[in-house]
Amino acid sequence: MSAGPQQAKRPGRPRGASDTRERILANARELFARNGIDKTSIRAIAAAAGVDSALVHHYFGTKEQLFAAAINIPVDPMTILVPLRDTPIEELGLVLPTILLPLWDSEMGDALIATIRSLVAGSDVSLIRSFLQEVITAEIGPRVDNPPGSGRLRVQFVASQLVGVVMARYIIGLEPFASLPAEQVAATIGPTLQRYLTGELPALP
Incomplete structure (x- = not known):
């Protein structure tokens, strides 16, 4: 029996959230390595990852916390x-x-x-x-x-x-x-x- 149009969505993390997080980390790692921490902004990382700055803060908090996550500290x-x-x-x-x-x-x-x-x-x-x-x-x-x-x-x-x-x-x-x-x-x-x-x-x- 096929599922009806009103089938409930599965609860949990939205699709693509994990990919988005990894994309942010990859771009952060590249920009930190290329430009250093001081000259790399959250906004620049967000732009490179194709997301809003608020989403970067949501996932990682401060720039220091993002750096720690980027190099797996x-x-x-x-x-x-x-x-x-x-x-x-x-x-x-x-x-x-x-x-x-x-x-x-x-x-x-x-x-x-x-x-x-x-x-x-x-x-x-x-x-x-x-x-x-x-x-x-x-x-x-x-x-x-x-x-x-x-x-x-x-x-x-x-x-x-x-x-x-x-x-x-x-x-x-x-x-x-x-x-x-x-x-x-x-x-x-x-x-x-x-x-x-x-x-x-x-x-x-």
């Missing part, structure tokens, strides 16, 4: 950065690894490390660079910009240390470092990070 970067805004400058060096290490050691961290491994091994290194320079540096750099013009370099020194921790602890699995308690690692590298942020830098040529 399983955590909103602002959940890390916002607490740092209330941290005194002289405590940033310890607080930063104290926040990051337990996250990296968690189940969520497994997905994060897998994403980093994939990005580094692939062709999307520019996405990591953009995130470090335009989100992390923009958030912390102005607070440690003493002498003027040094904030960006200070944050990059910190990033180099933290990337080294990720490589040694999670990707290479260098023992016994990989098995040390998170608080021990944070307490050990914290003073070095603090020196990068607020200590005297060698004079540049």
